[in-house]
Amino acid sequence: MQDLFDINDPDDVWPETLGSGTTWIHGFLVAQAGQVMADIARVVAQAPYRHLSTPGGKRMSVAMSNCGTQGWVSDRAGYRYQTTDPHTAKPWPAMPPGLRALAQQAAKDSGYDGFEPGVCLINHYAPGARMGLHQDRDENNLTAPIVSFSLGLPATFIWGGWQRTGTTRRIMLRHGDAVVWGGEDRLRFHGVAPLKDGEHALTGRARINLTFRQIN
Ligand code: MD3
Ligand code: FE
Numbered sequence: 001m002q003d004l005f006d007i008n009d010p011d012d013v014w015p016e017t018l019g020s021g022t023t024w025i026h027g028f029l030v031a032q033a034g035q036v037m038a039d040i041a042r043v044v045a046q047a048p049y050r051h052l053s054t055p056g057g058k059r060m061s062v063a064m065s066n067c068g069t070q071g072w073v074s075d076r077a078g079y080r081y082q083t084t085d086p087h088t089a090k091p092w093p094a095m096p097p098g099l100r101a102l103a104q105q106a107a108k109d110s111g112y113d114g115f116e117p118g119v120c121l122i123n124h125y126a127p128g129a130r131m132g133l134h135q136d137r138d139e140n141n142l143t144a145p146i147v148s149f150s151l152g153l154p155a156t157f158i159w160g161g162w163q164r165t166g167t168t169r170r171i172m173l174r175h176g177d178a179v180v181w182g183g184e185d186r187l188r189f190h191g192v193a194p195l196k197d198g199e200h201a202l203t204g205r206a207r208i209n210l211t212f213r214q215i216n
Contacts, residue, residue: 012030013030014027019185021183021185022179022180023110024179025178029149033202037202039099047066050063052064063123064124066092067093067099067120070092095120103212106147106180107180110182112144115214118214121210123210123211125195127198131191133160135190136213139214139215141216145183147181147211147212148178148179148181150173150175150178151202152200154172154196160189160190162188168189
């Protein structure tokens with residue numbers, strides 16, 4: 001047997017430059033995906049996925065959890081990072097060291113040495129879940145990149161400019177892809193189109209996205 005595409009072959013990892021500060025590493029974590037899912041399962045056993053409310057009172061279709069020193073939350077009072085999980089009133093679970101190391105490796109491979117992510121937001125998309133166009137600006141440190149990992153079902157990611165209106169680019173983020181977003185691209189508007197239904201061997205009918213952030 002030969003010439004069959006092997007999704008687990010490390011040679012099937014390749015970088016693509018999306019913008020001056022942004023590198024899409026196709027297949028980056030395919031080989032580690034089982035271990036990553038096991039780490040996520042331990043986190044969400046302690047801090048379950050939940051649908052947060054926007055400041056305007058609308059239920060988000062994406063369910064979220066966090067690990068690390070702080071977690072991103074949203075409620076009537078606004079968006080913020082906080083050290084405790086509002087659902088359990090306990091500190092967020094620690095960031096699994098293997099996950100942190102993998103995020104640091106993706107950053108380094110993309111030219112961001114010294115990335116020290118303290119927090120990881122875990123987004124869970126069921127079919128139909130989406131994320132409207134927004135900027136990530138709740139972090140105090142806007143010079144550090146954000147590293148994102150995608151697992152499970154593919155999703156159409158929407159990448160815009162520095163204003164809400166204007167042209168957007170659509171890319172399909174697949175299982176095992178990492179994207180490192182930084183530099184001048186750090187404040188671009190972005191979102192995720194409604195998740196198309198499907199079944200994935202590792203995640204079932206879901207997509208999971210991790211974002212590693214250096215908030216201070
Ligand atoms: C581009 N999550 O959690 S990750 C988010 O797939 C978020 O769940 C999406 O947007 C998801 O805030 C997209 C990719 C991402 C993350 C941060 C960015 C893209 C970005 C910051 C600036 C520009
Ligand atoms: Fe975002």
